[in-house]
Amino acid sequence: MTVPDYPAHHLVGTQLKCGWRLVQKLSPGADATGGHFGVGYIAEHQGRKAFVKAIDFVAALRHADPLQQLAALTSHATFERDALAYCGEHRLSKIVKLVAHEYVNLDPSSNPLYQVSCLVLEFGEGDLRGKLTHSTAPPCSWALSVLRDVALAISQLHKKGIAHQDIKPSNVISMPLRGTHDVADMRLGDLGRVVRKDREGPFDTFAWPGDLHYRPPERWYNHRPADWQNEREASDAFMLGSLIFFVFTGTPFQPLLAAQIPVSFRPENWQGTYDEMVIEVLRDAQGKLVRECLTLALPRELRDGVTAAALELTEPDPTKRGDRRARQTVGRLVGVDRFHQRFRELALRASILERRRIQ
Amino acid sequence: MKSALPRRRLIPRWRPISKTLRTSEPAPASTQPQISVPGDAALLDQSIIAWRANHSAGYLGDILAFGLHAELIPRVLDVAHQAKAAGLPITPVQLALVEALQSEQPVVARDSDAQSGKFPFQRRIRELRQLLRIAPGSTFALLDYAQLQAAIGRPDIARRALNSARTLAPNNRIVLRTTARFLVHTGDVDAAHAIIRRHAGAATDPWLLASEIALSDVAGKPSAFLARSRRLLAGSRIAPATLTELAGAIASAELGAGQIKAARAALRLALRQPNDNVVAQAQVERKHLGIALDEPKTRSVIETSAEAQLSDAWDALDIDRAEQWALAWHDEEPFSSRPIQFLTSLYSLRGDFSEARHWVMAGILADPKDSGMLVNLAFVEAALDRREEAERAVRRAASITGEWQAPFLSATRGLLAMKANALEEADSLYRAAHAYFLRVQRPEVAALCLANYARAALAHSHPRANEILTEARDAARRNPTPDSRLILGTLGETQLTSDSALPAERRPAQWIFDPQANTLTKSGGPSLKEGMVILTGRSPHHGQKKK
Numbered sequence: 001m002t003v004p005d006y007p008a009h010h011l012v013g014t015q016l017k018c019g020w021r022l023v024q025k026l027s028p029g030a031d032a033t034g035g036h037f038g039v040g041y042i043a044e045h046q047g048r049k050a051f052v053k054a055i056d057f058v059a060a061l062r063h064a065d066p067l068q069q070l071a072a073l074t075s076h077a078t079f080e081r082d083a084l085a086y087c088g089e090h091r092l093s094k095i096v097k098l099v100a101h102e103y104v105n106l107d108p109s110s111n112p113l114y115q116v117s118c119l120v121l122e123f124g125e126g127d128l129r130g131k132l133t134h135s136t137a138p139p140c141s142w143a144l145s146v147l148r149d150v151a152l153a154i155s156q157l158h159k160k161g162i163a164h165q166d167i168k169p170s171n172v173i174s175m176p177l178r179g180t181h182d183v184a185d186m187r188l189g190d191l192g193r194v195v196r197k198d199r200e201g202p203f204d205t206f207a208w209p210g211d212l213h214y215r216p217p218e219r220w221y222n223h224r225p226a227d228w229q230n231e232r233e234a235s236d237a238f239m240l241g242s243l244i245f246f247v248f249t250g251t252p253f254q255p256l257l258a259a260q261i262p263v264s265f266r267p268e269n270w271q272g273t274y275d276e277m278v279i280e281v282l283r284d285a286q287g288k289l290v291r292e293c294l295t296l297a298l299p300r301e302l303r304d305g306v307t308a309a310a311l312e313l314t315e316p317d318p319t320k321r322g323d324r325r326a327r328q329t330v331g332r333l334v335g336v337d338r339f340h341q342r343f344r345e346l347a348l349r350a351s352i353l354e355r356r357r358i359q
Numbered sequence: 360m361k362s363a364l365p366r367r368r369l370i371p372r373w374r375p376i377s378k379t380l381r382t383s384e385p386a387p388a389s390t391q392p393q394i395s396v397p398g399d400a401a402l403l404d405q406s407i408i409a410w411r412a413n414h415s416a417g418y419l420g421d422i423l424a425f426g427l428h429a430e431l432i433p434r435v436l437d438v439a440h441q442a443k444a445a446g447l448p449i450t451p452v453q454l455a456l457v458e459a460l461q462s463e464q465p466v467v468a469r470d471s472d473a474q475s476g477k478f479p480f481q482r483r484i485r486e487l488r489q490l491l492r493i494a495p496g497s498t499f500a501l502l503d504y505a506q507l508q509a510a511i512g513r514p515d516i517a518r519r520a521l522n523s524a525r526t527l528a529p530n531n532r533i534v535l536r537t538t539a540r541f542l543v544h545t546g547d548v549d550a551a552h553a554i555i556r557r558h559a560g561a562a563t564d565p566w567l568l569a570s571e572i573a574l575s576d577v578a579g580k581p582s583a584f585l586a587r588s589r590r591l592l593a594g595s596r597i598a599p600a601t602l603t604e605l606a607g608a609i610a611s612a613e614l615g616a617g618q619i620k621a622a623r624a625a626l627r628l629a630l631r632q633p634n635d636n637v638v639a640q641a642q643v644e645r646k647h648l649g650i651a652l653d654e655p656k657t658r659s660v661i662e663t664s665a666e667a668q669l670s671d672a673w674d675a676l677d678i679d680r681a682e683q684w685a686l687a688w689h690d691e692e693p694f695s696s697r698p699i700q701f702l703t704s705l706y707s708l709r710g711d712f713s714e715a716r717h718w719v720m721a722g723i724l725a726d727p728k729d730s731g732m733l734v735n736l737a738f739v740e741a742a743l744d745r746r747e748e749a750e751r752a753v754r755r756a757a758s759i760t761g762e763w764q765a766p767f768l769s770a771t772r773g774l775l776a777m778k779a780n781a782l783e784e785a786d787s788l789y790r791a792a793h794a795y796f797l798r799v800q801r802p803e804v805a806a807l808c809l810a811n812y813a814r815a816a817l818a819h820s821h822p823r824a825n826e827i828l829t830e831a832r833d834a835a836r837r838n839p840t841p842d843s844r845l846i847l848g849t850l851g852e853t854q855l856t857s858d859s860a861l862p863a864e865r866r867p868a869q870w871i872f873d874p875q876a877n878t879l880t881k882s883g884g885p886s887l888k889e890g891m892v893i894l895t896g897r898s899p900h901h902g903q904k905k906k
Contacts, residue, residue: 027408027409027412128417129409129413129415129417129418129420129421130413130415130417130418131415131417132415132416132417132420133415133416133417133448134416134448135416135448135449135450135451136450137450168421168424169417169420169421170409170421207396208396211399211402211424212396212398212399212427212428213398213399213402213424213425213427213428214424220427221393222393222394245452246417246420249450249451249452249453250416250417250419250420250449250450250452250453251420251423251450251452251453251456252420252421252423252424254424254427255423255424255425255426255427255456255460256452256456256466258426258427259426259456259459259460259465259466260459260465260466260467262377262380262381262465263463264380264381264385264386265380265385267393267395268393268395268429269393270387270393271386271387271390271391271393272386272387272390272391273387273391275387276528276530276531277385277387277531277532277533280498280499280528280531280533281380281385281499283494283496283497283498283499284376284497284498284499284500285465286494286497287490287493287494287496287497287500288467288490289466289467290493290494291467291489291490291493291494292466292467293452293455293466293467295493297452307493311493311494311496
């Protein structure tokens with residue numbers, strides 16, 4: 001048997017000790033979690049399916065600085081596994097669960113360099129991108145249920161001192177519906193870029209840990225707030241706000257906002273700090289986008305509630321971003337948990353409205 | 360009828376916010392280099408592969424997120440065009456974003472681009488109300504809303520909007536300067552000055568310093584920061600575009616104090632990278648300072664400045680161009696009486712009194728106590744032969760306006776008398792007005808008065824009409840203004856000299872070509888009168904060692 005160049009790419013048919021058999025390799029970009037590194041597989045066991053994220057270390061060893069690269073890769077892999085395990089231990093219901101973790105080695109001589117780390121995660125029906133299939137807006141109750149679930153996931157993480165930092169449509173995983181009343185069951189996947197309060201992580205010092213294209217606007221101007229609330233939780237809040245635009249208009253908020261900024265204020269041209277002037281320019285653009293792009297996709301009865309949430313979550317000033325009332329409390333909390341409540345109520349109202357319209 | 364363009368000062372401009380944001384006013388005083396982060400092309404590849412496997416609008420939306428990075432936009436657009444061409448799912452907002460990325464225009468059209476600033480502004484006010492209902496914290500929307508409320512004569516609503524804006528963004532210089540400009544509009548000049556002077560940033564921010572100096576002049580008070588501003592200007596490393604209005608304000612203050620040389624030096628600094636406000640002021644002051652406005656940067660600003668273009672067109676008596684730029688100026692500053700007064704005068708001088716009345720009413724709506732507008736209203740009503748309305752307007756104007764406006768009203772009464780065929784009374788009233796203007800050393804206004812008198816006399820077959828016309832021609836030749844030239848032009852006069860002939864001017868800077876060193880150096884000060892653009896000679900730095 002020949003040893004493959006990159007063993008993580010050649011695991012179809014492999015049986016893991018925990019019982020899961022890897023049956024299908026996922027094409028790049030189509031993986032269920034939209035992760036930054038690793039190869040995705042579908043695994044089966046006793047009629048159930050799971051998603052497997054396989055990571056090998058061969059590429060690191062061929063890097064110009066193999067030691068540094070290997071250290072970084074193992075650190076990332078271990079950190080993600082630990083974060084997933086932590087979420088499982090604390091029963092964070094809206095985070096994709098870690099089913100198992102083990103190493104496999106396809107090398108006949110069991111050369112440790114050819115070990116592959118396999119994270120076995122619960123299987124979803126695909127991510128949010130695949131759920132927006134049409135040119136028209138989806139049912140409001142569904143869109144608000146998605147936002148409700150994502151807000152709950154973020155809130156669960158924040159309560160445990162974890163900031164996700166990479167909330168985007170490909171990381172919102174749709175799970176099979178269990179109850180007859182629910183219209184959506186979404187979970188947040190890919191904890192590969194999280195930042196934790198209680199322990200140091202590989203991404204703590206990164207200018208931005210997650211996907212660059214979903215960064216909040218202060219990061220476009222290289223502004224990093226000094227405290228956890230405004231640096232980490234407010235960033236997650238912004239990405240949740242961006243998802244509001246995504247589910248109702250099919251477009252994340254970030255490119256819309258960037259295109260609305262006058263040329264001299266664009267990050268590549270602006271020579272000042274992230275000051276009041278830039279924030280006002282962004283706020284002006286934000287208001288116009290909410291009015292022109294978002295409100296048109298909303299039924300009149302829900303317009304005020306959804307637009308208020310969108311404005312509070314996509315507020316350009318990170319120190320003011322978040323639930324308005326929570327921001328006035330002691331500690332000036334971002335209050336994503338309150339958005340979960342707000343979206344839950346809005347989703348219920350939307351369901352009632354839709355049922356009335358059907359009747 | 361009052362003259363077309365009243366006195367100008369370098370007070371802050373109040374444009375629609377979309378236009379203000381294109382100027383140098385919001386630029387930071389100090390600069391820091393930006394670190395540009397490139398987009399992740401490999402991740403875009405993955406997203407495109409995913410979209411090819413599943414052509415949903417959601418996957419396309421994920422690709423559009425990469426539009427954040429300029430270098431990835433062509434590839435993003437390529438995918439979007441493929442989706443459009445193949446009839447694959449694409450939402451209206453996605454289409455709007457694609458169009459915006461392609462044309463480099465905003466997703467939502469900016470206000471001024473929509474040409475919605477025309478009087479009476481209802482559509483624009485409605486849009487702003489909707490926006491503010493959704494986003495009450497939008498400071499810039501509050502400023503635009505206040506501007507339009509001021510333009511339709513609702514200063515209380517405008518004041519409330521501006522107060523809200525100041526509460527939301529107490530340190531934003533655009534908000535502060537706009538509030539000050541509004542207070543000048545409402546006649547509360549002291550409050551306008553105090554808002555700027557008392558602000559903590561006024562001592563260091565060049566834009567606030569400029570406003571303080573200009574507003575102290577309007578308020579008739581000494582500037583608190585003039586000396587500090589002079590020092591800042593002398594030793595500053597701040598970008599010339601940021602300093603332009605401060606230098607312009609200092610130039611005006613120096614000119615007011617009779618310090619011509621210092622004023623000229625400051626104006627030269629102001630013109631290094633001027634904005635439209637500074638250029639318009641320089642056009643007014645060039646006659647006193649003799650500084651040419653033909654530097655490329657200045658010319659390019661003049662070409663886009665409605666006020667400067669209007670001044671140019673008016674001096675050249677290019678009526679159509681003047682009208683076009685006056686309307687553009689009104690579009691920028693709909694609350695301001697200056698473009699409206701100009702339009703009123705222009706249409707009156709041209710004999711289009713119905714159009715003149717439309718604009719007088721717009722001006723009175725913005726400020727029911729504007730004495731200039733009331734004087735013009737009386738004149739226009741008289742010219743339209745609406746005797747009762749004219750007399751009511753004269754009474755109203757007389758009850759509000761001061762001594763300076765009385766001779767204008769006297770001339771309007773003269774017109775009414777002429778129309779009633781009471782020629783002796785008309786003569787007496789016109790003559791009284793004429794004598795007053797001569798007495799207060801305003802011969803150009805006296806000449807304008809005579810031109811109006813001659814037009815009325817000819818229209819009503821006054822027995823001495825030709826005699827009055829000759830007298831008016833003589834007066835206008837001695838003291839020509841565009842106003843009197845325009846009136847006399849309608850009466851067949853073509854020989855009047857242009858008053859736009861300026862004294863010999865200096866260039867703000869000269870280039871010195873040193874043939875020995877083969878260098879081209881910019882001179883340190885203004886040129887001599889009628890100086891050449893390039894001089895040949897020894898560079899002032901010739902022979903200096905490089906440090």
